[in-house]
Amino acid sequence: MNKKDKENISNRDKALPSGKGLGWASNVYFIGIGGIGMSALARYFVANGKQVAGYDKTPSEITKTLQDLGIEVHFNDNVSHIDSKYLNPDTTLVVYTPAIPKDHSELGYFRTNGFQVLKRSTVLGEITKQTTCLAVAGTHGKTTTTSILGHLLKECDVPVTAFLGGISENYNSNLILNGTEVTVVEADEFDRSFLTLSPDLACITSMDADHLDIYGDASELVKTFEDFSKCVKANGKLFVRNGLPLDGITYGIEDYSDYSAQNVRIENGSYVFDVRTPNGLYKDFKFNLPGRHNLSNAIIALAMSVEYGLPHPQLAKGLASYKGVKRRFTYQIKTDDFVFIDDYAHHPEEINAVHQAVREMYPSKKVLAIFQPHLYTRTRDFADGFAESLSKFDEVVLLDIYPARELPIEGVTSNWLLEKIKNPNKNLILKSELINEIKTSDAQIVLTLGAGDIGEEVKHIKEAFSIAN
Template sequence: MNLHHIDFFYFLGIGGIGMSSLARYFHIMGKTVYGYDKNRTYLTKQLEKEGISIHYHNDVKSIPQWIRSEKCMIVYTPAIPFWNPQWKFLKKNGKHIKKRSQVLSLVTQHSICIAIGGAHGKTTTCSLLAHILYIAGIKFTAFIGGISKNYQSNLILNGENFFLVEADEFDHSFLHLSPNISCITSFDQDHVDIYPEKTSLQKAYINFLKKTKKPYKKILLCKEQKTYPINNAIYYSVGEKNHYYSDCIFMENNKWYFDFHTPEKTWKSLPLPIPGMHNIKNTTAALAISDCLKIHPSKIRKALYSFKGIERRFSIHYQSNGKIYIDDYAHHPTEIKELIHTIRTCYPKQKILGIFQPHLFSRTKFFEHSFAKSLEKLDFLILLDIYPSREDQNNHPTIDSNRLLKTINMSETKKEISRMYEVLDRLEYKNFDILITIGAGDIDKLIFPIQRWLRNKYG
């Protein structure tokens, strides 16, 4: 399908991080972009400021008449429930209806495509690589699964010789892509509603990697994936020799540094832009791809020093009078474990209070004991209700936050349940040095209220 023949785009679920970057792209390309989402958020407000029309009503009367046109494409996210009135109407009346991943495939099909996948780390890897490409002066467009602090957007538009995208495994979305360079940052079971067995997830990843094509046709895998039946793969690791690897990690004045090894040379004492051993692995992936693209080391080093990170990835929102507030998107037990470990490494002997909002009933139930083990690494815990997203609680009657709280092996004085609106009141009685908000739902609504509360209380 030729996107040049499409003049109108209607996004069903425009507020999603992946949907909004595509909406921004087509808006900048001069197309008429309209969208629906159930809630007005900071991101949708930004889209509206940029000139994109958005409405927040389920009724079909809000849908423009031009959605029936042959020149209109309807883009939807799989997170939209089947019973949504607009979705029912659009399926009946729309001419061209595509999933976000299908549209992303159409956008990238005639350029060199770099796709970053994996259960954890793909947004950090993609954002850092995008910054490296920008500093190197390469003409590229990046669709990022988070808001880059350097560019204050999830879309970086700097030409179209290359496209850099995140390969999302949810709903098998990444199988629509045919990248020239593909990378899997980690393999860990997730999206259990789609992949109930780990073998089915592994099969999907392998099918994605097999779609890597010429020119380039490079596949980069972290060392844990050496069991994959992929020929001529390029492996990277931390602390273990591979095609590409990082080692000699040290901290100085609370900043992290490491050495990076290519097949031909070693780059000494590179700065790690975001703390954590997991981010050394993410950075190693970005540097390996950069080396495959023959980007000069001086440009890479400059990018590492100037990279500001991604919103909601170890984002420090307050640091004063012995108190630190960090917000993070972690929503998988492995991610939470790594987050807490990184904080312990950076700030040893500090008391950590975590506010965690579980994301999805299916994920919480499947990883109940793993979540408990990760959250037990905190000194204190405030547990919020499960954020349902696309799921209906009636279909998951056996799991809730009360059950998860009972599974967590902490004393009753150190863990508790709270509603979102009660959090600030509960903080008044807490003794902590570091506060973390954790989760992928709408827990980010607490960021500004907590910031304000900390400033008023501690200056």
């Protein structure tokens, strides 16, 4: 393939021809359909009457739920496994995730045979164009904030579709469907995907260094968030966490932001607080998720909802009924003697947030943190930060690095990270040794942390210790 052909493919992936839209496609084929963002789009298209199929590398709980919806999913990169009805470029839209390798044979086939092939972010941007779009950006907090916001709008009977980056505990899904006039989306900074959006209301929760394999350095990441802030429509509104170097409506906790949680207290394991707004004080909100980071997520979701025009009583009722997102400080076992919590935390700041939450809820109990590093580059770039955050727990156990899309980097290993951790109560084990490791600990609180396949071990741990407890 020559340089010109490559440029044409790249341009075709970035945008649809002017005015074409998505309505022409009766079939949608996903490459990487098991991804959390991809599967939400697949559900959306099924709900809108499209024929949907796709490929993923391995079976998972997500792919099983898609198959239960009637979506054809296969796990071998082979065009011959694709139903012939998806091999017509006049009727089939192809959607792929940037996590798919460039030499993927199915992706190559569709690109070289006249199909419209688009990144997930481009498709999401196209869907939101005809709606009032509320977008949530930030290196941390996107999924929880998006799910709170989507839930609040639905509870206030707004005709909303919300695309979530996790499985909502309220809906057991990563898609909330209650109409099509409003969309709520995660604005993902990975691969600069969020620059395809043109939101009416948008927030930025954080801009901590991450994805340095994409951006090179933190300043380039910050610049891209600045670019995203300019994507907000001319008559739209941008919300930013107090302290970020961007102009917008500010939010925070017990400070002088435009929207701020005040009089924060804990009652029966839940936050109760008031919200100061530009138009007055709203009293006695209840929020059931632990951790100041989650409280911050709730404040920005409330702020965007208020600016959209939703009433205080319904928002208070909606927030009190919010249950959370799976793998975001999710209680798996909760007894007087033993607590097992699972969390997606895979960045030092996220681990710090989990630590704050668990110490606030269980100040006198011993805590064991089991962490699976995610990506060699992230482990390399933030090794000192990981060591500092993990050292705060009473005991630390590491698993081997989950590579995801990456090849190993010489010298970057979990053992290398373990040596940096100052806490003497530390160990490196295999996944097969997890249950025995927990049994030998006298910790009353056990945490599993990471964005890799550590989540698949949760059910085994839960089974082993539910019986014991």
